[in-house]
Amino acid sequence: MKSPKKSKGITNSNLLLIITIVVFFAMYIGAMIFQGKGFLKPQTFLNILNANAALIITSCGMSIVMITGGIDISVGGVAALVSMCCAVYLDFHDGNVFGAVLIALGIGLAFGLVQGFLVAYLGIQPFIVSLAGMFFARGMTTIVNTNPFNVANEAFVALKNTRVVVPGLGVVNKIGKYVDAYVEIGVVVALLLVVILFCVLRWTKPGRNFYAVGGNQQSALMLGINVKRTKFLAHLLCGLLAGIGGFVYFMHVGSGSASHASGMEMNAIASSIIGGTMLTGGVGNIIGTLFGVLSLSTIQNIVSSAGLDQAWWTGITVAAMLCLFLVIQSVIMNRKKKIKRIK
């Protein structure tokens, strides 16, 4: 009898996760060495978090959908719509912050519900559905209010400016004054969600079902999993997270505009893929996604602080990284297939 195959072979998901984490640390340490100053300050790192809290949240939703084998490119549009609706509600209708949060959640849920239904129960390609969703959300944003404007609602501004001090990371500045290191509320929300979603994906039944459905839909059905409901749930969750992400984005920028969060869907997809989520489904990890966002934003920071300040470099770097990781995934998948065939 053959002894148990004690293969310590690295599984695909672990391999991709390790690549991501290594890439992130290599980049950040490289930046510290070669660009010095800025990257040595803890606050620089925290600012990356501050600026990308919303992206972390939407990327988590994206990862979940991608783990089930789908995709949702409406998240950026939803975030923009959320920010505009909340801004209009707060300023023109004198609303309160709690109401704005409800609006954000409602919009996110509505998109998740409709898109999830179309994908899961009517069997329409998720890409087409969410492409329409993206255009619908962007169009609606303009219809709600054409011109961008800053929100002046006092309660909201207070919330926006709330800083959560991170103890121990403060530094003494040039004039000898101690400056606290801080993060915005959005970062707290984002990290909280990362932890919650990590647990959901790891330890709950629906969470595991996402993986099973993405791994092999037919098998999942045979194993007694409700595939349609699982897919629906994934899109619903993604929509909801896009709503929350939209509100966090809104808290960060403090204004409503139709051009907000442009390209966010792209960044979210890129972060998920860089973070080791397979486009083909079944493989992915929320922690990886977090590192995906960090890698992406770090490289953007490096690019801009290297003097390549023009806006186009960001787009090109994101696309280049996405392309690289897509090709890596494709190569890994094809290699695996070949091994199987030879067997």
Add this chain to the structure above:
Amino acid sequence: MENKAVKNTGKSRDWGKLFGKQIFIPIAALLLLAIFNLVTDPSFYKITLGFNSAGNPVLSGYLVTILDYGSELAILAIGMTLVTAASGGQDISVGATIAIAGSVILRILCGTNSRPDTLQAPIIVAFLVACVAAMLCGAFNGILVAYFKIQPMVATLILFTAGRSIAAWINNNELPIISDPTFSYFGGFIPGIPIPMPFFIAVACMIVIALVLKFTNLRLYIQSVGINESSARLNGLNPAFIKFLTFVILGLCVAVAGLIKVSRLSSINYSVIAKDIEMDAILAVALGGNALSGGKFNMTASILGAYVIQFLTTTLYKFNVQSDALSAYKAVVVIALVVFSAPIVREKMSALGKKIKGQSHAKGVA
């Protein structure tokens, strides 16, 4: 009495035939829009002959606008139809690659100076270079889709994001302006001809694709690959190469559309040029009754679909809908289209139809 009954069934069969034809969908949509406009404001159809600032005769009116501005879309629909048929997916980077192609044209024409008094190179050279650039973009997408087997929409997402940035980078983020009037002919009017030039370019493209489809096996090959890849391979075709080829052809279409777009302005705005046009192009293919999952295609229906989309856009503009808000309305049309063409929905509807028919039959017998 009997005669009448026979006639009736004959008529309904004719209707059924027309209804079953693929081209029925865009025609019906066109009629619907036409009637809507006729009812709300007949002046929609007024065409006037006037003179533009240069003193040349030009036709103006909503219909002319549709023919004029629908040109780029019709040209793109040609390539998008082929890509859809072969790969079962769509290219969402066309808007961004139009920006690249346009930027290349301006770069060649302007040289290093962004406000040249004279053209630095013949327009044809600039156009050819743009063709190469756009076809390279297409080839990039094609390689990812055909050889790396990445879903078309995700693969094209890369250029969708980076395209406009690359376009800006090509011209160092400057906004070149061409003052030479001949350059504006491609997106405007040639002196003496009152019909807009883009229309002629679109017609030329249609003639080219018609000739290609007639004198080569492109249609047969693409359809075979789109319908049954495995069978196509066993009959000696190379499915990966054919998919790749469709993306390159789409690249060529993009270059032509890019020429028209930059010629209209004699300049470029990287973030706005051809914005959301990918959506319109996909919509044109879907409206033409072509399955977005690939397979058989009907080029005429796609092109007609493109003009219907432009008809819709123009109608919405007439009702003072803002250009940024247009996409919301179109998204609703897309969703309605895909929902009605979803197999599950079709099955349910045909079952329902049979039920109703069965009931009426039963009643008739009774």
Add this chain to the structure above:
Amino acid sequence: MEDRTVLEMRNIHKSFPGVRALQAVDFTLCEGEIHALMGENGAGKSTLIKVLTGVYGKDEGKIFLKGDEKEAVIHSPQDAQKLGISTVYQEITLCPNLTVAENMFIGRTKGPFTKWGQMNKEADKILQSLDIPARATQQLSSCSIAIQQMVAIARAVDMECKVLILDEPTSSLDEQEVQKLFGLMRDLKAKGVGIIFVTHFLEQVYEVCDKITVLRDGKLVGEYEIKDLPRVKLVAKMLGKELDDMADIRGEQDTYDAKGAAPVFEAEGLESDAGIQPFNFHINKGEVNGFVGLLGSGRSESVRAIFGADHVLAGKVKMNGKEIKISKPLDAMKNGIAYLPEDRKADGIVGDLSVRENIILAAQVLKGFFKPFSRAEAEKFADEYIKLLDIKTASADTPIKSLSGGNQQKVILARCLLAHPEYLILDEPTRGIDIGTKVDIQKLVLKLASEGMSVTFISSETDEMLRTCSRLIVMRDRKMVGELTSEDLTQSKIMSTIAGGDKE
């Protein structure tokens, strides 16, 4: 009725549009019994199993389970699972991206949370008790196919099944892995589980099974104790020929004279990635030969390797004495080889295209991209072959998918012929089509050969092969095991060669 019966199926009927898949089939399974379900392709094995597991509803008939007087109600795979009927399919129906333990428990645990510790412990316990060499925390895709198959069985066993169905679980396993699986099956048998075992490998049947039920053409042939049914008899039952009347039915047409004819196609040490052993092969001008063997014996894979349809790993091929290279189907086509694939729907027809386009496809590809046939030419070809092969279609413009199976096959045949090949490969051209068409196709094959074409003809029905072929290559377990010519071409000789081992 004995007390030990765990499953009884009585008078099962099932029809699909145009096909009566099952007619009055009975099946009985006892506790602690390994029961082989045998039959050639289309015999109704998988239909019977799918009826039992609730994938298909039955038209007529009753199913009884042990300890229940009433009829068992099975509408879905979930129902079957609840009643203690577990199935392990040929293709692994587990999720490769999850761990072994998860695959064993997902979809059937209670409560909203996954308790990893408890789950892994239980999984390890089961794996150990069944002697499966895998760890609970291992990712499934890192296990060999055999282990994956066993994990699927472990999952089934843990659901306290009374009936375990193994649907061709061994087709992708090697000898060692098969032995491991058999050990597991014997353990389960000792524990009183009734096992239904579907396989194409005769040796395996005689190794582990107690009883055999044979189906043919959707009808029950009989149930036999393993010791009462020697191999040759089993093959005879499956193919529908009693040993007694296996007279030589050949001899109506002239025997082909192999002498003097030049080989058209030769292959030496040909090997593809589809898992066949390297083989040598040749065919002469005007010859009709065939590959025989049970399904899964490698007969299709052999011709696919010849045509370049699978990835060719090694071997030399010659056409008319000249060495050529065939790495893709187009190479073979250019050298005058045409191929009609086994799976008409997946590899043959281009469903939405018209009959005419389907007919001209191969010839058109050969002619070249820039030289399309004119409409008139295409119509002429289509009409010619529609008439020649008597294809029943409303018009040449009808989409091929709306034709009947036999007519679709004729269209594909027309496609092959229009390419004017020197060497024609027909893989199961007569499967799933009506008798009339079958005879037409056989006649056509002989006519083509008499005109000088070389034909390789594969069919599951040996008498068809005997009627058409002058030389048969026998395949077993993906190996070429023999070649039969002239006086050896009899049913009995074929069967004994297929059965192999001379262990009667």
